Amino acid sequence: MHADAKPPRLRRDGRAAALFAGPSLLGLTVFTLFPIVLSLVMAFFRWPAVGERAFTGLDNFTTLFTDPVFRRSLFNTLLFVVLYLPLNLIVSVGLAVWMGPRIRGRKALRVVFFLPVVTPMVANAVVWRMIYQPNGLIDGSLYAATGVHAPNFLGEQGWAMFAVVAMSVWQGFGYNMLVFSAALDAIPRHLLEAAQIDGAGPWRQFFRIMLPMISPALFFASTMTLITSFQVFTQPFLLTAGGPGNDTETLMMFVFDKGFSIYQFGLASAGAWIVFVLILGVTAVQFAGQRRWVNYDV
Structure with missing residues (x-):
């Protein structure tokens, strides 16, 4: 052989x-x-669904950045990320801390809080449209209590994006909550007991012990949530269809419109790659900065 x-x-x-x-x-x-x-x-071609295709170089990218609708979509996406990411993390961390070992029925609570994550987005959007609409749950309850009508959350400029963010937080916090809950359960009890004996209150225990020890989970959750935030599509598409005006149109909605409404696949591809570069850049910054605050030695 x-x-x-x-x-x-x-x-x-x-x-x-x-x-x-x-x-x-x-x-x-x-x-x-x-x-x-x-x-x-x-992305470097004029690529209609029907007709001649031609190489255009960077013209598609130039066209996008000179398009006011695209710039508005970019702003809306960044606004959604800035609002959604911290709210999601605050709610999920807060509930994970609250559902400590001393809370009765914590397993059932975890299931309840996780249900929106696995519920179809369409069903959630239908329910939230009924909550937001005039004479819906919020408007009806507010009028019955104060005699004042609530704003038209999905139809008034300045309110629609906040309504989309609120629905998205409710839809998505359950996943991160489970991640943080598992990370908190892994903290040795004797560390918290020793801190309590030394006189550390709940806030000091959280910031000095819990938060540093769950920092790897926080890094993972923030990175994944950031990536999905830049790709937000379904929530504004179902709740507002990008309106009123273009107040809630996101980058992915813009890409979808260019690709499947007017069939300009070159522009749609260029927009998709801009989203990719944005996500890649922000994620690279996160990975570069993790050494300053993520503690893997615990």
Whole structure:
């Protein structure tokens, strides 16, 4: 046998591994890698659904940044991220701390708080539209209590984005809450008991012990939440359809409109790659700065 020849068993194992991995690799190539590469190519072409295609270089990107609707969509997306990310983290961390070991029925509470995450977004949006609409739950309750009508949250400028953010926080905080709850349960009890004996109150225990020890979970949750925030689409699409005006139109809604309403696939691809670069840049900054506040030594 040649010195470099593989034993028959290793060759059989290699063929078996290739056989089992083949369908997944084929699906990954056809439905993920090929569309990514094609979208990058399309971003530099005028690529209508019907008609002649032509190479345009950076013209698609120039067109987007001179488009007031795109700039508004970019602003709306950044506003959503700035509002949604801290609210999601504050609510999820707060509830995770509140549901400590001494809370009765904490397992049932975890299930209840996690339910919106697994509930279909369409169903959630329908319910929240009924809550927000005139004579809905908020307006009816406020009028019955004070005689004053609530604003038209989904139809008035200045309110719509806050309504979308509130619904999104309710929809998504349950996942991070479970992450933080598991991280808090992993903190050794004797550390908190020792701090309590030394006279540390609940706030000091939280900031000096709990928060540093759950910092890896906080980094993971903030990174994942940030990525999904930049890709927000379903909530404003279902609640407001981007209105009133363009007050809640996000980057992904803009990409969807360019790609599947007017069939300008080159512009849509360029917009999608701008979103990718934004997410990549912000995530890189997070990873670069994690050494300053994430503690992996506990």
